[in-house]
Amino acid sequence: MTKDHRTGFPFLEALQASPTPVVMEVKRRDAHGYDMLGGRTPAAIVGAYESAGAPCVSVVTGRWFGGSPALLRDVAALTALPILQKDFITRKDQIRTARELGASAVLLTAALLPASSMRTLVTECLLTGLTPFVEITNESELATVHHPEECVIAVNNKDIKTRERGAGDLGRSLDLLPAVRAAGAACPVSASGIDSPHTAAALLDAGFGGLLVGTSLLRTGSPAAWVDAMEGTRKGLAVR
Numbered sequence: 001m002t003k004d005h006r007t008g009f010p011f012l013e014a015l016q017a018s019p020t021p022v023v024m025e026v027k028r029r030d031a032h033g034y035d036m037l038g039g040r041t042p043a044a045i046v047g048a049y050e051s052a053g054a055p056c057v058s059v060v061t062g063r064w065f066g067g068s069p070a071l072l073r074d075v076a077a078l079t080a081l082p083i084l085q086k087d088f089i090t091r092k093d094q095i096r097t098a099r100e101l102g103a104s105a106v107l108l109t110a111a112l113l114p115a116s117s118m119r120t121l122v123t124e125c126l127l128t129g130l131t132p133f134v135e136i137t138n139e140s141e142l143a144t145v146h147h148p149e150e151c152v153i154a155v156n157n158k159d160i161k162t163r164e165r166g167a168g169d170l171g172r173s174l175d176l177l178p179a180v181r182a183a184g185a186a187c188p189v190s191a192s193g194i195d196s197p198h199t200a201a202a203l204l205d206a207g208f209g210g211l212l213v214g215t216s217l218l219r220t221g222s223p224a225a226w227v228d229a230m231e232g233t234r235k236g237l238a239v240r
């Protein structure tokens with residue numbers, strides 16, 4: 001598979017086409033500063049994600065989580081999977097840099113962006129060929145999303161304003177899903193705090209088109225077994 005940024009939006013297309021639509025994350029540290037790699041190289045982690053059938057990879061470049069632009073560049077050199085850059089994107093030049101480093105999507109955090117900036121950044125992403133991956137935590141933030149039908153809209157189960165240190169509130173995802181769908185989002189995603197294959201299965205069964213999982217996959221011995229367990233429990237579950 002070769003990377004082609006000239007046509008389409010590979011991140012969104014890969015997520016929508018996948019039978020196991022889990023964006024699998026590479027993150028050096030958790031919100032408390034604890035190491036997440038456990039001596040593994042990014043190559044080992046990305047290889048395990050590819051073996052598990054990941055449609056896309058997320059790379060946290062934000063400094064709070066031990067990330068850097070170099071980590072994105074390194075991961076992009078390791079895989080042809082479309083990559084989401086997770087960082088605090090507030091300016092147009094960061095979107096161009098993301099693409100140069102190998103990203104196919106960038107995080108736009110609605111809680112941190114005024115509506116005018118959201119509009120500017122979504123437009124810039126779409127002109128640059130990157131998928132805007134917009135994280136929201138409530139309906140007011142959802143209302144700021146420009147061109148929702150061309151964005152991945154993700155409900156963040158944690159709160160960036162508390163540095164994502166609390167436990168995830170999966171009820172938030174379930175509560176906001178109807179509004180995200182009504183907004184016409186191309187692929188509603190539930191992000192953060194998804195702590196088991198069982199929970200992942202329940203969120204997909206509830207109607208999410210994708211999930212973003214970091215900590216649980218980085219802590220498991222086998223992402224492939226994690227995905228198998230999710231698939232094995234896809235039917236008849238409820239999160240609450």
Ligand SMILES: O=C(O)c1ccccc1NCC(=O)[C@H](O)[C@H](O)COP(=O)(O)O
Nearest residue numbers: 062086087088109160192193213214215
């Ligand atoms: O949420 C943000 O605004 C953010 C900005 C920059 C870097 C990271 C950011 N959030 C943290 C994450 O993206 C989580 O690592 C990701 O959602 C996975 O969560 P988890 O499965 O709970 O590790």
